[in-house]
Amino acid sequence: MKPSKIVVPTLFEWAGGMPAFEHLFDEFYNKVLIDPLLEPVFKHMPPEHRQHVAHFVAEVLGGPKLYSEEGGSHFKMISKHLSRHLTQEHRKRWMELLLETADELTLPDDPEFRSAFLAYLEWGTRIAVINSHQDIANEPEDIPMPKWGWGVPGGPYIP
Template structure:
């Protein structure tokens, strides 16, 4: 049973507007980053909004990403055959957290611990799914990240 008096991570960070500001600014930084620019060189203009919707759903917000884009399986397919490396993954996480600081997003330890936990988990999964032979499970459930509890495709 969920305690309705405890906000979701999505609510705590300010909802979709805050996530859209975060991803928009983050991908502006990515375009100028020597480690990441080549990974996202062909990124469409709607990419930041898609990532914001994905993060919103993972962090307890509306299920717009699943309804409009196909959920976690779709996100996995976006990483297939991209051959991502650990250095790129680490820089992605580092730059996203720097951007969160730049935008004065919540920096309390509980929230940041949960956010970093998801970013580490999700980015490591992206690297795994980008390697040769990886496939996307069409039934992969959308991960749900909360205050110290996780429900996702590999957590039960």
């Protein structure tokens, strides 16, 4: 008898699918809008911003291409950060609030998921800060969307 192949879920699937991402970013931006450091940066964001970010992150982590199908692209995401002059303090607070919200909403907290999730957030927020100090994007318009997986652990923790 041949052993069955283990199917490793995407980070998107392991996190709970689109409802988990939309809820995460909705609750997260509620906190952002009352945070003394981040509120001035985000107070003029359009109402659809929360959903766009949820769809972007979900797509990067293996979810459906809703962000791309809504007319978004990695180049457009880069462009949204141009000339915003974000600081490391902004980035760190953004990360802190998002991870706090993930804990409160009980997103998976196994070490493999959180390692991959945190790695993507670190990478993405650092790129956002870099791009925020530029006036034009230094990437081609057809730069592909990032694709983030489990990384070194290779899959979820199964006790």
